[in-house]
Amino acid sequence: MNRPPSMIRRIIGYVFAVVFIIAGWWITALLVNSPALPTPAATVGVLAQNAPTLVPYFWTSAYRVIVSLVIGTALAVPIAHIFARSRTLDALFAPVLYLLYPIPKVVLLPILLVLLGLADAPKIALISLTVFFQVLVAVRDSVKIVPESAVLSIRSLGGSRWDEYLHVVIPATMPAVFTSLRIGVGTAIAVLFIAEAMAGSTGLGYFIMQSWSMVNYPRMFAGIIALALLGVVLYAIFDVIERRLTRWRS
């Protein structure tokens, strides 16, 4: 209801956070005093200088991570609903899920490289797999807290299964999708970095490690900033969507 004041407060909060981070970065850079960690002021120049070479690598990485987020989610959501719907399936697969979920999927990278080559496919497969498990677990849990009386309301109104989904199940579980995506972005970017650093000659992961081996630290740092930016932007997008979907909770 009182949107303007809370909005202003949030903006002030973000400004503070940015100032704090930049100050911390600056102090650390001065203390470390290494070309591997330029000060924020030097970074602006470094970024501008490396932007033309950097941009294609950035888009490759962005493409991989976004496609993976979409694939992982698109597979996880329906499967989570099927599990939640059928007690037998859930009883059967819950232990499987329980055992597979904590395995860091990134260890499968060598296998995927053997099977899928060095281009986009193994990276997308790996990140999709990571995202898939995160979304699956979150959505499966959220289906269990769908309010029973709301389902009764829909049924007593003569609503169909589809109405149940449209009016109850989807609105009750969508926030969990975006929460798990928001939380999962960090892991997804980390997996992306490892996959690109290890294999192939595209993407920011490769760009960063190549700069490192060339001992071109400003270029390396520009790549790191770009990868961080990718993570922050995706996180912010999911955060905004999640807030919109859960406005009724506040």
Added chain:
Amino acid sequence: MDERNINDILFEDVNLTYDGDDGSLVAVHDLSFEVAAGESVAFIGPSGCGKSTTLHMVAGLLKPSEGRVLVGGAPVDQPRRGTAFIPQDLGLFPWKTVLQNAALGLTIRRVSESEARTRAIEALEKVGLAGFERAYPKELSGGMRQRLALARALAMDADILLMDEPLSAIDALLRESLQDTLLDLWLERRHTQMLVTHSIGEAVYLGRRILVFSERPGTVIAVIDNPDVGMAGYRASAEFSAKCQEVRIALANGSPIEVLDGDAGDEGAEVVR
């Protein structure tokens, strides 16, 4: 067409057995009663005796295991258009606004959006929620949420209203004013009404007849006629107190339950297992 009204309710020797993982459970047994068209009947009985189950059968959410449940002379084999059901915890949708909640019955029934909106706004006005259209249920008080559930039923223009302990979560003072709202609506609209309650005072204030249930498996053990319902000042009258006493005795006879007296005379009297 028929000599029956389209909105009377008839139970004929109904049994309902739940089949669960750990065996079956008979919820109601040998249940027979009638609610005439335009009548308001209150159902009272110990908790777990099958009152909600009974309402669910009228709403078309459950089918009797044996016997028949007829509405307007026809077996209920699916939810009926003119029946509005308010479930035990209201069945509101936390992610929908007040207006969307009130319009939901119409939305599901594919009434056009503009008509649904108009009728929902009218219904909200009727229950005193005008101006809250854009709020979410969480922003409402308990009493307002109750009114919202009622508005949804009104917007559907239901001729049968089923309510499962609608005021149980409401504090005593507010409860009386909501009871008045329910009574006024019924006196004005004369829909067929089934009200499940665990408050003796509420049953007597709102039920033209009061059906007392036994312990599970639930069946009707007493039918108490209550012709003074709707009389001005009924709640404060000697007749009202006498009627409450009658219900209390029927409950106590039917099953080994404890009856507690509330502080405000018969008003707060509740049945406890």
